Amino acid sequence: MRILFVEDDARTADYVNQGFAQAGHVADVIRDGRDALVHGMNERFDVMVIDRMLPGLDGLSLVKALRASGNTTPVLFLTAVGGVDDRVDGLEAGGDDYLVKPFAFSELMARLNALARRPPARTEKIKLQVADLEIDLLRHSCRRGSVVIDLLPREFALLNYLMQNESRVLTRTMMLAQVWDFHFDPQTSVVETHISRLRSKIDKPFDRPLIHTIRNTGYSLHA
Incomplete structure (x- = not known):
């Protein structure tokens, strides 16, 4: 054990x-x-x-x-x-x-x-999918439809967190804590910068955006 x-x-x-x-x-x-x-x-x-x-x-x-x-x-x-x-x-x-x-x-x-x-509460997922966007947690790979998308490690971690919480509104503070392990405000635009990079890779080349800005609150990923 x-x-x-x-x-x-x-x-x-x-x-x-x-x-x-x-x-x-x-x-x-x-x-x-x-x-x-x-x-x-x-x-x-x-x-x-x-x-x-x-x-x-x-x-x-x-x-x-x-x-x-x-x-x-x-x-x-x-x-x-x-x-x-x-x-x-x-x-x-x-x-x-x-x-x-x-x-x-x-x-x-x-x-x-x-x-x-005790039996596990649920089977741990290896792959996550929202609409035609899919990530493989073992291979650290990402694709949308038939298009393979190259993500940097922190971009992948952020996308994983968004997909694990599909349709939930995630605040900047939540993302700083979970993705960067910051339990304080570093007074930088690191979240906004990485969201912008993700959008340029998984949203802009495609017809339907998946990452949505919730005004004055945060972000949500959903179809």
Whole structure:
């Protein structure tokens, strides 16, 4: 079992990671919430174990961002924050289980094994399609109709985010966070520039535009 383990306390991280290794599992140990978000969105794991109190990005925000990106990997919160309201907040944020510190490692493994046995909530898509526009997430390829479209990595990531959220209105702030991992306003036109580039490649050469500007709000991709 491959595990993403997000824990900033060195002693807890070392203890649990040693237990994972002895049980025959491989864990990627991350200490910072923002680093964990990037890792979780770009790598595949069987389960994730996430603390709530993290530097960079707290555990609740981390899981919410993962779920918003379409990540359905089971998540267990492992934290000292154990009130009823805290557990409810964790589950409503997208967590699948909640274990309060101090804990027995045997119980942690039993809960993770149970999560790993659950069938996935949905099959992860390899290809996304809106109208005649299609992207292949494995090959990082894009085509519209019979025309192959060459996209730069950030253009592909932005188009992927738009297509994952077909017909939803996405704000500039949402795109900065999900595509560029900016959780602040960099005071640049990076979003507008990349939207313009995408339009020049997937809209302008064709009869029907797919990227729509929602005035004073953001952008939406739909037929």
